[in-house]
Structure formats: structure tokens, C-alpha cells
Amino acid sequence: MMTTMQTELKMPKIAMGAWAWGDATDGNGYFGNDYTEADFKPVFEKALQEGLNLWDTAAVYGMGASEKILGDLARGTERRELLLATKFTPQIADGTAEAATHMFTASMERLGTDYADIYWIHNPADVQRWTPQLVPLAKSGQVKYIxxxxxxxxxxxxxxxxxxxxxxxxxxxxxxxxLLNRSSENAGIIDYCRENDITFFSYMVLEQGALSGKYDAAHPFPAGSARAQSYNGQLAELGDLIAEMRTVATAHGATVAQIATAWAISKGTVPIVGVTKVKHVEDAANAANIELTAAEVTTLETLAAKTGVATIREWEKDMQ
Incomplete structure (x- = not known):
């Protein structure tokens, strides 16, 4: 794991994800919600109370809306008390030789800061082309970690x-x-990161709610949302896995969502948990204190494999 980041930045075990912030207001956006900035204020405040101060967003989330909401809420907090991470997305680059710098500058304006604790290249559209563009941002101190x-x-x-x-x-x-997508683990990426002092952040550990225990065949995702299209047809296959997650949750005095997150932590990763409600923050904070046994991890992974559910999404690939 990345000792310098953990020590200097006092990184929490879990990061807060703002992907769903700024979703379409008609209820039919990516996540199918119509939350406003006012809805996220208690979420942001609760996270700080719990010591969960690492926030992950991207310029492409809500096409800037997520960053703007996060920046507005962060303005009343000392910058040194926050860890802000955002992303350069090649697909929306402006086509210039300084596309990364331009996107970064716009992100910083929306976030109300002059530096990012972590700046990500969102996807490998062209590693040789885009990676060098982050070099001047890092050397100038505007990006602390790449x-x-x-x-x-x-x-x-x-x-x-x-x-x-x-x-x-x-x-x-x-x-x-x-639990449903272990391709990065199977491809040796997590081991490689551990061996090379690189922190592995795991996203979609809850599969956007499919592993939260809230949804099943009788209680599907909101119709019309991208989540509904991706998961509703597969919820029935998750029955045995969710049932076992409930059993494990009961043993730990936890929730199903907390078990999904605790599993990611057991892999030596830092989960990024999407939070739109105070309860999501509470779940994340409690999950950080759960230590699953080796037997529990094995049982959950075995049942997950038996589901046959595929969750590799349209923007990603199987890492194996």
C-alpha cells in the first residue's frame, strides 16, 4: 500500500464517491435520482464527522455538476481537512495539446480549490498520449498524487x-x-499494486446497490435508469449470495451493504462508496471496523461465482 499517501494525507479506509451527485433532475438519469445540493449537505457533514474526508468525483459526472456541488459544500471546510480527487476523462478532452490542463483548471474552479490531492486519468484511451499531460500538473504541485x-x-x-x-x-x-467482478484481482493487479507501493481503490463494491440488500427481483431499481437496465434482469440470480451476506451481516451486527464493503477492505483495497444519504455514510463508517474471517470471505466468493452474473459495464473491460 502507498505508505506516503496514508501517512501524509491520513487517508481513511474508505473514500466517499460523488458519482451520483448532479444526476438528471427528471428521475431518469444514470442513477434515477433527483437529489439536489441541499440533500447532500447532511451527507457531506456526516462524512466529515466520521472522519471520511476523501471525496472522489470527475469532470464527466453530471458534466461538472458533481464537482460543483462538492465544491459548494466544501467551501465552509478548511482545505487541509479534505482530500479531493477528480479525473481527466479523455473522451471529453478539447482536442488541444493541453487538454488535461484545461480540464483540470475547470475542475479546480468548480471544486473551489487550486490543487487536487489525487488526479486520475479516467480510462486508458491512449496511455502514451495522455499520461505525460499530467506531468507538469504534478511538478507544479497542483496535483499531489497521480x-x-x-x-x-x-x-x-x-x-x-x-x-x-x-x-x-x-x-x-x-x-x-x-464480489461479482474480481477481474482486477484475478489479473494480478491488486498484487502488483501491493508490491509496488501503489494504492488500489475499488469502485462499485456495492454494484451500484445490487449488493446492498435493498434491491431484489420483487424490488428492482427505478425503471428507466441505467442501473435498472444493467441489473434488474439479474437480481433473481443474486438470491443465495444476498442471503449469505445477510447471515454474515447478522454475525457482525452489520448490514448487507457493510459486508460488501468490508469484503473489499479485506482484499487490501480502499473502497469508494457512493453516498447520497446519511445512512450510506454510516454504513461506510461501520464497514471500516468489520473484519471478515477467511471462511466468510471464501463462502461469499464461492456463492458470488455461482451466480454467473456479469457486471463489467460498457465503459470498461475484463482485466484478465
């Missing part, structure tokens, strides 16, 4: 090599990881 997201092992090594040639270090990797 990370890559949705990269496979070969692409991670390529990015690391480019940064090392510039006298920098790849500090973090952020990939999809859950």
Missing part, C-alpha cells in the same frame, strides 16, 4: 514507466472491484 482508472496491468505498467521517466511515481489505481 492515479489511473480502468487500466489493465500492461497499461498500468506503461503509465508507471512514463511517470518514472519524468521523475514521478504512479501513486494509485482505481478499478471496478466487487
Amino acid at each position: 492515479g489511473v482508472s480502468n487500466h489493465n496491468l500492461a497499461e498500468i505498467k506503461q503509465a508507471q514507466s512514463i511517470l518514472e521517466a519524468a521523475g514521478l511515481k504512479l501513486a494509485a489505481v482505481q478499478n471496478h472491484l466487487s
